[in-house]
Amino acid sequence: MQRILQPGEIEALDSIHFPRVRLPQPSLLFQERAARLMQLADGNPIADYLRFAARIVQAQQHRARELSTPEALPQTQIDQANANGMPLLSTHGPLPQHWQHSLRAMIDELRSDNANTPAGLTPVLERLYSQDDEALNRLGRQILAGNIGRDELAMAPLVMAALQVEYAHIAAHLLEKTVPYAEPATVCPVCGSTPVASVLRIGGQAAGHRYLHCSLCCTEWHMVRVKCSHCESTKGINYQGMQTLEGKTDAAGREVQDQVVLAETCDQCHTYRKIANQEKDPYAEPLADDLASLMLDLLMGESDFARASDNPLLAIEKPLAV
Ligand SMILES: [Zn+2]
Ligand SMILES: [Zn+2]
Structure with missing residues (x-):
């Protein structure tokens, strides 16, 4: 069946040579993001938080460089997503395997420079670090679902940062087509x-x-x-x-x-x-x-x-x- 062009696609035909999708290059992206956060921290009312966020992103960059090539997605998964106009991956199913290792590696890096970690966050890092894989899986799914209560508030950015490294890594190894x-x-x-x-x-x-x-x-x-x-x-x-x-x-x-x-x-x-x-x-x-x-x-x-x-x-x- 012939696809009916949507309004955005019709306009896009005017200049067809630009990429429809830009897949991430995680290491470079996290490097540029950390630098930008540091740049924007100067004179900013939330300077301390931006500098801590920059350290999280630096830890993301270092972790992104350590990950090995992920397994290719099954062709059936790609075909089904394309046939149904659905995203390639689902965040409702199992989380990326061993994503907890990324979280712990990032926490290790942050803990190595505790002097620059906001005092209130040190126990949060310890609490996250001490959780087992299954507890972290439950927490990860809860936070991805946007179900964030007072208990999860301080942990959520770190969990999201670890998941971001993993999902960006998978995305980076896809083919745009x-x-x-x-x-x-x-x-x-x-x-x-x-x-x-x-x-x-x-x-x-x-x-x-x-x-x-x-x-x-x-x-x-x-x-x-x-x-x-x-x-x-x-x-x-x-x-x-x-x-x-x-x-x-x-x-x-x-x-x-x-x-x-x-x-x-x-x-x-x-x-x-x-x-x-x-x-x-x-x-x-x-x-x-x-x-x-x-x-x-x-x-x-x-x-x-x-x-x-x-x-x-x-x-x-x-x-x-x-
Ligand atoms: Zn609107
Ligand atoms: Zn995405």
């Missing part, structure tokens, strides 16, 4: 997770295109800018930045438009998700810039728009209703 056109287009076509933010890229064939950045496996997939990254509506998309929200204007009375990070709001679903613009700053990195612009979230908290999805390195308490 095997990645499905998943439905809805607002979830990652590799692992089905929500994007942490989007990024307007510069450089190479992706230049000038907007990509959604997966909060888990770090895959990026293209979505035209006219669409809401949460509900795909093309109506009522607007942008809010710190300077706009604070009413700052330039000498001529215009709103200042040099903001690297903006909150993209949608009048249809009443959510927002941030977009990091590399044309304004070539070092902009979606997860790091999202985390470092927490003040923008605080201002958006006073608006009618709810945040569409979370940053994996910043846990928010929200246990699921049972």
Whole structure:
């Protein structure tokens, strides 16, 4: 049966030479992310947290380099995902084998420099380290499901960071052509997770295109800018930045438009998700810039728009209703 082109794909035909999906290169990605977090920490109201997050990401980078080549996905799994427009991997099934080793390796690295670990987190590292594989599996599944209570709050970013290393590693070894056109287009076509933010890229064939950045496996997939990254509506998309929200204007009375990070709001679903613009700053990195612009979230908290999805390195308490 012939596929019917979706609106985004029709527009995409205009310039077919840019990648639809950008699979991660984990070691480089984590290196650039850690550097960006350190850069954004200077003068930031949450500087200490950003510097600790940078150390988590450095530990991710070191762990990513140690992992051996994963087993190839079974062809039947690839075929089924493509035939059904489903993501290649499911985060509802078993977690990547031995992911707990990654978590412990990262904790080892963080513990080796306890002087630079926020005091409250030292017992959290110890508590995570002492759990057996099965307990960690239960915790990992609970956190991936977004079921984060007060008990899990401090552990969640570390668990997510370890899972991110594992899923990014699997994603890095895929072939771009095997990645499905998943439905809805607002979830990652590799692992089905929500994007942490989007990024307007510069450089190479992706230049000038907007990509959604997966909060888990770090895959990026293209979505035209006219669409809401949460509900795909093309109506009522607007942008809010710190300077706009604070009413700052330039000498001529215009709103200042040099903001690297903006909150993209949608009048249809009443959510927002941030977009990091590399044309304004070539070092902009979606997860790091999202985390470092927490003040923008605080201002958006006073608006009618709810945040569409979370940053994996910043846990928010929200246990699921049972
Ligand atoms: Zn993903
Ligand atoms: Zn929307």
